[in-house]
Amino acid sequence: MTALVFDNTPLSHFARAGALPVLEAITSGFRCVAPAEVIQELISGVSKHPALAAAVSLPWIEIAELTYAGEIVAFARYKAELGGGIERNNGEAAVLAWTSVHGGTAIIDERAGTRAARRDHIAVHGTLWLITNALRDGKMSDTQAGRMVDQLAATDMALPTDGAGFLAWAYEENLLP
Numbered sequence: 001m002t003a004l005v006f007d008n009t010p011l012s013h014f015a016r017a018g019a020l021p022v023l024e025a026i027t028s029g030f031r032c033v034a035p036a037e038v039i040q041e042l043i044s045g046v047s048k049h050p051a052l053a054a055a056v057s058l059p060w061i062e063i064a065e066l067t068y069a070g071e072i073v074a075f076a077r078y079k080a081e082l083g084g085g086i087e088r089n090n091g092e093a094a095v096l097a098w099t100s101v102h103g104g105t106a107i108i109d110e111r112a113g114t115r116a117a118r119r120d121h122i123a124v125h126g127t128l129w130l131i132t133n134a135l136r137d138g139k140m141s142d143t144q145a146g147r148m149v150d151q152l153a154a155t156d157m158a159l160p161t162d163g164a165g166f167l168a169w170a171y172e173e174n175l176l177p
Contacts, residue, residue: 003104004107005095008041017148036063044087079093100122132175
């Protein structure tokens with residue numbers, strides 16, 4: 001079973017949109033993983049966005065601790081590259097580290113992490129890819145997909161399109177046949 005390894009951004013915005021059940025439904029059939037660093041970022045954000053508490057202990061997401069030497073070395077390398085001091089980019093670095101060692105697909109929306117993943121031949125996609133997959137797999141209708149994009153945008157998620165333009169965007173990006 002392919003692992004989807006989540007960074008903070010998709011979990012955070014689905015939680016803020018009140019749509020974690022939707023995320024669970026559209027990722028069914030995948031092994032869902034979040035490094036402990038991502039969970040810590042969610043916990044740190046609860047005071048600003050209380051809805052994030054719902055994403056901290058989801059039974060369908062496996063929390064992965066980076067404990068093996070290869071994971072720790074990869075984390076240190078990605079953390080040094082992504083920067084951000086002690087607090088920033090730990091989740092992204094952990095997602096890249098875990099995925100580089102164990103495989104799967106990193107679910108990252110930020111450019112720097114995506115570039116690093118592609119450079120290192122790590123499969124990487126963003127949140128809209130999840131919605132496109134759900135649409136292609138019949139887990140969402142066109143209308144539901146567009147509505148979900150708008151719900152995420154309403155949480156101040158930076159997206160390249162709105163719900164009305166989602167299908168056109170997905171075709172332009174070759175995410176739909």
